[in-house]
Amino acid sequence: MTRRNRQGRLLGPALAVILAGCAGTTGVTQPQDQASRLLAEAQQEYARGAQAESAATLSQALRRFPDRADVWNARAFVLAGQGRTDDAIADLTQAVRLAPGQARYHQNLGVALLQAGREDEALTALNDALRLDPRSAPALTHRGLLHRRAGRLDAALADYDTALALDGRNAVLYANRAVVHALAGSLQAALADLDHALALDGSLRQAYESRALVRLQLLQFDRAVADFTTAIQLGAAGAELHYNRGVAYALRGEPGEANRDFALACQGGYSRACPRIAAPAPPETGAGR
Numbered sequence: 001m002t003r004r005n006r007q008g009r010l011l012g013p014a015l016a017v018i019l020a021g022c023a024g025t026t027g028v029t030q031p032q033d034q035a036s037r038l039l040a041e042a043q044q045e046y047a048r049g050a051q052a053e054s055a056a057t058l059s060q061a062l063r064r065f066p067d068r069a070d071v072w073n074a075r076a077f078v079l080a081g082q083g084r085t086d087d088a089i090a091d092l093t094q095a096v097r098l099a100p101g102q103a104r105y106h107q108n109l110g111v112a113l114l115q116a117g118r119e120d121e122a123l124t125a126l127n128d129a130l131r132l133d134p135r136s137a138p139a140l141t142h143r144g145l146l147h148r149r150a151g152r153l154d155a156a157l158a159d160y161d162t163a164l165a166l167d168g169r170n171a172v173l174y175a176n177r178a179v180v181h182a183l184a185g186s187l188q189a190a191l192a193d194l195d196h197a198l199a200l201d202g203s204l205r206q207a208y209e210s211r212a213l214v215r216l217q218l219l220q221f222d223r224a225v226a227d228f229t230t231a232i233q234l235g236a237a238g239a240e241l242h243y244n245r246g247v248a249y250a251l252r253g254e255p256g257e258a259n260r261d262f263a264l265a266c267q268g269g270y271s272r273a274c275p276r277i278a279a280p281a282p283p284e285t286g287a288g289r
Helices: 031-047 051-064 069-081 085-098 103-115 119-132 137-149 153-166 171-183 187-200 205-217 221-233 239-252 255-267 271-276
Strands: none
Touching: 031 051, 031 069, 051 069, 069 085, 069 103, 085 103, 103 119, 103 137, 119 137, 137 153, 137 171, 153 171, 171 187, 171 205, 187 205, 205 221, 205 239, 221 239, 239 255, 239 271, 255 271
16 A cells, blocks of 8 residues: 555454363263363463474374364464464365364465465355355455455455444454555545554554555645654564655655655665665865855
């Protein structure tokens, strides 16, 4: 969503998986209860940051209980957190095979495929999830992203509208719908969505960056600079961010501040910024005095 019509980034949900088990209610130890205890143990390990131990515990559970779709699903969540997306996809494919009627497994498979760049397969998985559960806001959110990337802006808006009707307090959804509005040229609608997103969650640094870009296109240069600066203060980084703030400074009539941002962007590898760095003024001499 830059001045060259960049697509925005999905800000929020990844794999909507809960690692949970339920304790047995009888005094006899059953295999089902043992699997649930291993799931609970893996959840505790994951919660304290021990991802490798959590994955190992879930692998142990799968060796003993290979027909438990929930364990395959849980291990996929841990593997995805380790950056092992292909392994997570394999586990989620197994979960879907074992429990084809569970919408969340199809949804998680769609998200993992999306993260892997396998967008056609991701769309199929998310469509399957929504066929089973048409009220799944996370599945609608990710399908909306796929539609947006493919240029199907009307379909993306329809999915985000439905998701927001189901989850109207989700700041990330408003921020993502704003990107679609901006790509469609509806800048005021985009601005309204970003205002709403930041009213719900003022920590969304990418929403500040997106709002700054919209304000830049609306010629609101002072407010654009303020939003770019807030995004940076919240931890947003990147050469393009400094370039865009430099543009806002330049349009606001502050060449010195613009020059500093263009220099930072150039140093960060954003080549468009380099030609915009102004040459230092020559020193004054005593001639003609």
